[in-house]
């Protein structure tokens with residue numbers, strides 16, 4: 001039984017057969033394989049909160065391009081900005097006034113960040129930021145936290161969602177490469193630590209201070225469903241990295257603009273560098289890394305850390321950042337975004353309580369996780385790994401059949417500003433019916 005009875009997917013499956021002969025797995029990103037279905041979906045278009053697939057099915061979308069389309073699919077302001085910038089000459093791989101103006105506006109939203117360089121993807125920007133941190137400190141070691149994700153690059157492509165059989169003890173996780181092909185020598189440069197564990201953090205940073213260039217972390221760990229750092233842990237990370245000459249990098253590829261206009265934690269904690277992707281481009285493929293002037297001037301041509309690229313900062317994409325900034329700084333934007341979340345998360349909790357299902361809703365800003373089998377807030381990846389993945393799979397399928405798309409097997413879902421209260425209401429009805437079916 002596929003679990004998709006009643007959902008017409010004939011064209012989708014035929015297209016997948018064709019796709020598999022010309023693209024490995026029939027996809028261009030492994031994350032696009034929908035493991036609940038056993039194949040990807042093929043879309044015709046997205047519009048606002050909706051996806052329309054090649055079979056004509058309509059879904060309310062809670063993947064929203066893995067978080068990139070915070071404004072919804074095809075937001076008119078983004079489209080207009082891109083169209084206007086295209087008129088400047090297509091790619092136009094040169095500096096223009098636009099890069100300067102948008103840099104000034106972007107930096108104003110990130111306290112402590114003095115300078116920026118634009119890049120193309122989240123993977124690329126974390127990799128560049130780490131190179132700069134290494135060049136700046138003259139050290140090579142990197143600390144990342146288990147369950148955090150920083151892209152597919154060979155430097156930090158470790159222990160995103162590691163197999164617990166390989167991951168070692170909870171207090172001293174072993175680095176588990178996320179991919180084959182990462183040189184084993186890289187293992188010596190990465191230290192994996194448990195999130196929210198002050199004792200292990202202090203012990204590890206003090207004992208390796210002479211070799212550590214950077215600590216990289218998601219300030220809100222959305223890649224494990226939206227885990228919050230405890231205030232004490234955050235304070236400890238900040239104070240220790242400062243004391244020991246280690247660059248603290250916040251990876252805000254998912255968390256940036258998700259909770260407020262700027263970094264997720266506001267002024268609560270200021271890192272030395274911040275990397276951005278996804279939402280910052282309003283759905284267009286652009287990313288950025290930022291930092292203090294002293295660190296950023298390590299970049300060529302001022303300093304020795306090579307940073308260049310034909311596709312860096314094309315006006316057509318930088319213009320999309322400008323349009324995103326216009327939208328998120330409009331009065332009421334985040335109040336409305338939060339109101340949508342309050343309705344969705346409140347409604348989900350009500351359904352779970354009414355139907356007597358043990359599951360935890362971890363909703364933070366515009367992204368959330370739903371963890372079956374948990375009845376209290378998870379603090380780290382090991383807590384999250386206790387969830388019932390099979391129940392999650394069945395729930396995703398039951399929602400999909402009823403027109404609500406929760407990307408499987410993603411640990412995080414999200415909505416956009418284009419979702420209406422009516423969409424949320426319809427989603428809750430679908431979730432209620434899906435939960436009833438699972439009981």
Ligand code: PMP
Pocket residue numbers: 066121122123124126149150151152218223251252253254255277278
């Ligand atoms: N950092 C974080 C926190 C992410 O969530 C992601 C993508 N999910 C990345 C980096 C990598 O971004 P990209 O997929 O654009 O390479």
